[in-house]
Amino acid sequence: MSDRVSQFLGGDLLESYLMGTTSPIESQEVEYYIDKYPEVQKVYKELQENLENYAISYAVQTPKELRTKVLKQTETTRRRVVPLLSIAACTIAVVFGVVAFLIYKQNQVLLEDRQFTSNLLENLNNDIVSNREMLQSVEEQFMILNNTATQKYILTGNSVGRKLEAVAYVNQLEKKSYVHVASLPELPDEQVYQMWAQVDGKLVPLDILKLTKDNLVEIPYEERMASLNVTIEPKGGSKEATISKEVATINFNKENELQDQQ
Amino acid sequence: MKTFVEKHIVELLKAGDDRAMGLLYDHYADALYGIAIKVTHDEELAQDVLQESFVKIWKNAHKYDVKKARLFTWLFRVVQNTAIDKVRSRQRKQSKEVQTDSSNVYHLKTTSLAIEHIDVKDHTESLEPKYKEVIDALFFQGMTQQEASDELNIPLGTVKSRLKIGLRELRKVFGGFIIILSTML
Structure with a gap:
């Protein structure tokens, strides 16, 4: 038996542990000795x-x-105990x-917000694309109108369509045609104004004419266009x-031709 | 040495099987009741102690660590602590009351020693009184070693040595009975 074990067994820690009066630290020490030294384990068992x-000697029936x-x-x-556990579990x-x-509801709200933001972003993107296209179109029109090769033609209505006022711009170099319809007499619902180009003696359909307010509307360009009707x-x-x-x-001859001064 | 019954009871306790309590009662109730009486000196109070202890044992069975103590050692501590608490609680209560009736004084009613333990009791009586009084004071009266020293009017060192020797002397006192007792439980 080692000195350490003898010293431990000589003390009263083991008896106190048996009585359950040791402190937690003392208990740990005793348990260490019981675990490590078979001699201590034997004494504790005894x-x-x-x-x-x-x-047992004091047992009473x-x-x-x-x-x-x-x-x-x-x-x-x-x-x-069981109901308490059940209640706790419930x-x-x-x-x-x-x-x-x-959490689910909050998640739904966040998803809706995200969808809304996503839609808004998409709309803004579309607007940007649309504005960019519009800007490009305006720039293009501006370029055409400023082009010295662009010819300006004023269309005025006859006795039937007296209130019709439109201006056509034709650029033979760029092969582009635009029309600006400032005023258009009203028609019954089942009728429309249609624009034609006279090419080689025949009238070729171009487009339905509508009020364009302040905008220019591109119309199909026809080579060898002799008149617009x-x-x-x-x-x-x-x-x-x-x-x-x-x-x-309007005939594209020199008498009707107006040079765009822009 | 752990008996088969002890192992079986521990298994049932750990599994939360209430059959454990019946077996526990049948095998340990008399011994635990004896401890309760020895601490309280009152059969009625001892019965309360036993009842309360069994509830504690049942509730705290999961805390019992088979590696740290034999089942009886654990049961002993539960009953011992419950009994000491009961006695102290009654003392506190009684100290507030005017003692006009002799019924307030602890008295031990007639107790019948469990027949199967009578032989063991004879052997216990052969333990020298100086050891017995120390063991009883510490284990059954809930005294600290210092309190035992004061109460028995012996030095603290003597209390410690008598406890140590007394517990070891018990081995000699019981001698061959240990094997018989182990098979009984």
Whole structure:
């Protein structure tokens, strides 16, 4: 037996541990010795057996009715414990459920916000694209109008379409045509104004004429265009011009040609 | 040496099987009741102690560490502490009351020693009184070593040595009975 073990067994820590009167640190020390040294383990085992035998020597027969009383109470304790555990479990489940629901709702709100922001961003992007296209178109028109090769032609209505006022811009170098419709007499719903180009003696359909307010509208360019004509046609336009319903015409000859001074 | 019954009871306790309590009662109740009576000196109070202790044992079974103590050692501590608490609580209560009736004085009612333990009791009586009084004061009266020293009017060092020797003497006192007792529990 080592000195260390002898010293430990010579003290009273093991007896105090048996009595359950050691501090937590002392208990740790005792448990260390019991674990590590078989001699200490043996003595501790003997002390326990001695105490057990000593205590048993004072055993007193319990009253017969006590057994039922004691077991009934432990049984009741168990029954009481189970509902408490159930209640605790239910409470936790409910709290968890509520928290989960709140998180779900918050998540939904955030998703909606994100969708809204995403839509807004998309709209803004579309606006940017649209504005860029518009700017490009305006710049293009501006370039055309400023181009010295652009010719300006004023269309005025005849007696049928007296209020018709439009200006056509034709650039033969760039092969572009634009029209600006400032005023257009009203027509029944089933009729429209249609623009034609006279090419090699035939009227080629160009476009339906609409009020363009302050904007220029590009119209198809035709090579060898001798004149621009406007007729009243059934809704949707015609393939063949109704000459009898012509309301305006402009010939691209020198008499009608106006040089754009811009 | 752990008996088969002890192992079985521990397994049932750990599993939360209430059959453990029936077995525990049948095998340990008399010994634990004896401890409770020895501490309280009152059968009625000892019965309360036993009842309360069994509830504690049942509730705290998961805390019992088989590596740290034998089952009986653990049970002993539960009953000992419960009994000491009960006695102290009653003392506090009684100190506030005017003692006009002799019923306020502790008295031990007639107790019947469990028949199967009578032989063991004879052996215990053969332990020298100087050791017995120290062991009883510390284990059954809930005294600290200092309190035992004051109460028995012996130096603290003597209390310690008598406890140490007394517990070891018990081994000699019981001798061959240990094997028989182990098979009984």
